[in-house]
Each structure stands twice: as structure tokens, then as C-alpha cells.
Amino acid sequence: MAPLKPSRVQPQADDTVRIIPQTRPRPSGRLWFAAAGLVVLCLIVGAILLWPRPAPLPVVGESTIFHHVGRHFAVFRFADDRQVLVIDCPDLHAQGLMFDRIAALIEKSDAPKDHVISTAAFRAALVAADLTIGTYYYGDDYPARALRKFFRLAQAEHRHLNPQEQRLHEIAAAAGFLKPGAAGAVISIPQAGAGHRVGLRARAVILRHELSHGAYFTIxxxxxxxxxxxxxxxxxxxxxxxxxxxxxxxxxxxxxxxxxxxxxxxxxxxxxxxxxxxxxxxxxxxxxxxxxxxxxxxxxxxxxxxxxxxxxxxx
Known part of the structure; x- marks a missing residue:
């Protein structure tokens, strides 16, 4: 006998309209990364725009620099040659702390020219020469390349910089003087007055002398x-x-x-x-x-x- 076959039941007609939801494609990982990157970029740009910037240096002439009175370091761009920075120092001692070891490296005959002299060795040299930090020089002048040499050697030798030398590094870096091949010059003068060992006449003479060096370095x-x-x-x-x-x-x-x-x-x-x-x-x-x-x-x-x-x- 042939095996029984299941009977076929015809389904009843169904006129219900069914809406089948479409499957939404998931955002790709690349899209998420792009969006996150855009957010980060916006945050960085916003931070740069909102970050407080140092005020531009005053651009002034010889007379204004001469008449400036202050108890702290002041930095000016010279109006007739903006590649010349003038640092007005509180007194001779402060000026010496900022510049004396550069003077030793670049200009002095009794100091090494291939490395930055240590603080201890420099103080010993001052005693031997019957000088002080404040009488080593009465004014200073250096081209940008001399500053680069000093700070490059100091970094290579892990030589400690005093706070005044660190301040000079900041000033030179902000002016762009530490970039390879950059032109420019820094000159300095001390404040005049009681206890400064520099009178107003001497301050004027030093300023005029140093400005001539500025022109030599930049023109x-x-x-x-x-x-x-x-x-x-x-x-x-x-x-x-x-x-x-x-x-x-x-x-x-x-x-x-x-x-x-x-x-x-x-x-x-x-x-x-x-x-x-x-x-x-x-x-x-x-x-x-x-x-x-x-x-x-x-x-x-x-x-x-x-x-x-x-x-x-x-x-």
C-alpha cells in the first residue's frame, strides 16, 4: 500500500497590510573617528584663540627708553629698527646676572669660547680680576647668533641657567631670535639713580653707544x-x-x-x-x-x- 500523504490545506486569504521595518545601517567606525577628530580640532582651535597671548612689546624711540623708570626688567622694540630689542635692567647687578656669562663666552679674553663657564668658575674669575657681577660690563649688545650659541651650548652641557638667563631665553625665543639663521640684536642698559652706580648722563651715553652696536648687527x-x-x-x-x-x-x-x-x-x-x-x-x-x-x-x-x-x- 502506498504511504499516506499529508493532506494539503489551502491557506485562507489575508488582506492585512504589514509594514516591515527597514534595518538601519550602523554608522561606520570611520565616521565616528572623523566626527571625534572634528570635535577635538574645534576644541584646539578654540583654546588657541582664547588662550591669553603676551602683549606685544612697546615700540619706542631713544628718548622714551632713556626716560623709562622701573624696578623690574622692561623690554622694548626700538622704533627705528624693530630687529633691535632693548632690555632696560633694574640695576647693574641684575644686568650682569642676565648677560655676564654671555659676555664671557662671546667677548672676553680670559674666558672659554667653546663652552659656557660654570657659575662657580665665573665667580672665581671675577674675584681674580677684581670685578663684580655688576661691574663686568656697564652695557651689553649681542646679535641673535651669539644668543643661539650661548643657549645651545648651555643646553648641550646641561648647564644651569639662573632666573635672569632663563628670562633672556624667553625674550629671545618670543622674538624669534633662537630660530636658525634669524637676524636681530639685543642690547641692554641699566637704570640710573641712587644705589645704581649709574647717573642719568652715563645712562644716556651707554644707550647711544649700544644703539650703534644694534645697527652694526642688523644692517x-x-x-x-x-x-x-x-x-x-x-x-x-x-x-x-x-x-x-x-x-x-x-x-x-x-x-x-x-x-x-x-x-x-x-x-x-x-x-x-x-x-x-x-x-x-x-x-x-x-x-x-x-x-x-x-x-x-x-x-x-x-x-x-x-x-x-x-x-x-x-x-
Whole structure:
């Protein structure tokens, strides 16, 4: 007998309309990452825009700098040459703490030139020379490349920087002077007044002298002119006399550019007998006056030229 087969039951007709929900595709992981990245980017941009920025440095001229009075370090951009920063120091001691070890590395004859002298060794050198931190220099001037050398060596040698040197690093970095190849210069002057060992007249003389160095560092045409004048206008004996004068003050006589720069800064822009007299280099007043006049007549038409004959600030 053939096996029984299940009977086929016809389903009843059903006119119910059914809506079948569609399955939503899940967002891909890439989309989530993109959204999160956009949020983070917005937060970063917002933080940058809202983060307090340091106020721009005041841009001022020689007279304003001279008349500034303060008990703390003040930094200015020189109005006639904004590549020159002027640091007005509270006194000679504070100025020395900020700049003396740079002076030792870059300019002084009795200090190492391949590494930053330690604080202990520097203090011993001061005692041996019968100097103090405040009398090592009365004003300072350095091109950006000298600052880069000092801070690069200090970092490589793990040399501790005092708070004033750290402040100078911040100032130089903010100005862009620590970037490779950056041009610029930093000069400094001390405040005048009781207890500062610097009177108003001396402050004015130092400022004018240092500004001439600023031009030497930032204006190539002026720097070339200074070297040309030194070579062609001064006799060999006059060059030797100036070099000896500077070496007696502790300058490194092997640094030819330093000697040339300082020679013309003293000869032309230091018109005060407390700081420079013709007889200290074996010259007559008439010879010094003649060289000054020739230099001023021939020098490039730059912002420094009027300062060669202008009265000192403060009268």
C-alpha cells in the first residue's frame, strides 16, 4: 500500500497590510573617528584663540627708553629698527646676572669660547680680576647668533641657567631670535639713580653707544661700511692703539669683528670723556674730531646717522 500523504490545506486569504521595518545601517567606525577628530580640532582651535597671548612689546624711540623708570626688567622694540630689542635692567647687578656669562663666552679674553663657564668658575674669575657681577660690563649688545650659541651650548652641557638667563631665553625665543639663521640684536642698559652706580648722563651715553652696536648687527651695509672705514681711514698705529685700549678692558683681541665694532662705537658714538678720551689711544682731540666728521659724512643714510651728532637724551 502506498504511504499516506499529508493532506494539503489551502491557506485562507489575508488582506492585512504589514509594514516591515527597514534595518538601519550602523554608522561606520570611520565616521565616528572623523566626527571625534572634528570635535577635538574645534576644541584646539578654540583654546588657541582664547588662550591669553603676551602683549606685544612697546615700540619706542631713544628718548622714551632713556626716560623709562622701573624696578623690574622692561623690554622694548626700538622704533627705528624693530630687529633691535632693548632690555632696560633694574640695576647693574641684575644686568650682569642676565648677560655676564654671555659676555664671557662671546667677548672676553680670559674666558672659554667653546663652552659656557660654570657659575662657580665665573665667580672665581671675577674675584681674580677684581670685578663684580655688576661691574663686568656697564652695557651689553649681542646679535641673535651669539644668543643661539650661548643657549645651545648651555643646553648641550646641561648647564644651569639662573632666573635672569632663563628670562633672556624667553625674550629671545618670543622674538624669534633662537630660530636658525634669524637676524636681530639685543642690547641692554641699566637704570640710573641712587644705589645704581649709574647717573642719568652715563645712562644716556651707554644707550647711544649700544644703539650703534644694534645697527652694526642688523644692517649689513652699515657693518660693511664700518669695516671699510676702519681699514682705510685709521692708520695701522691707530688701529693698534684702539685694539690695545680694548684689550686692556678685557675684550678678546683675536675677535677682529669685535675690535672693529667697538672701535667705531667709541670713536664716533661715545662722546663723553668719562667713557672715552683721545689720549687713551694716543690721539689728539683734533684727530678724533676729524675722523668722526669723515665717518659721519660717509656713513650710509640710515637711522643711526642723525644720532651721530644729536644731543644725548636728557640734555
Amino acid at each position: 649689513p651695509a652699515y657693518r660693511a661700511f664700518v669695516h671699510h672705514f676702519y681699514t682705510t681711514a685709521l692708520t695701522a698705529s691707530e688701529q693698534a692703539a684702539f685694539k690695545n685700549f680694548l684689550v686692556r678692558q678685557g675684550y678678546d683681541g683675536d675677535e677682529h669683528g669685535l675690535i672693529v665694532n667697538e672701535t667705531l662705537a667709541y670713536l664716533v658714538f661715545t662722546r663723553d670723556k668719562e667713557f672715552f678720551r683721545a689720549e687713551v689711544v694716543g690721539m689728539s682731540d683734533a684727530r678724533v674730531a676729524m675722523l668722526r666728521a669723515e665717518f659721519i659724512a660717509m656713513m650710509p643714510d640710515i637711522w643711526l646717522k642723525p644720532l651721530a651728532t644729536a644731543p644725548l637724551p636728557g640734555g
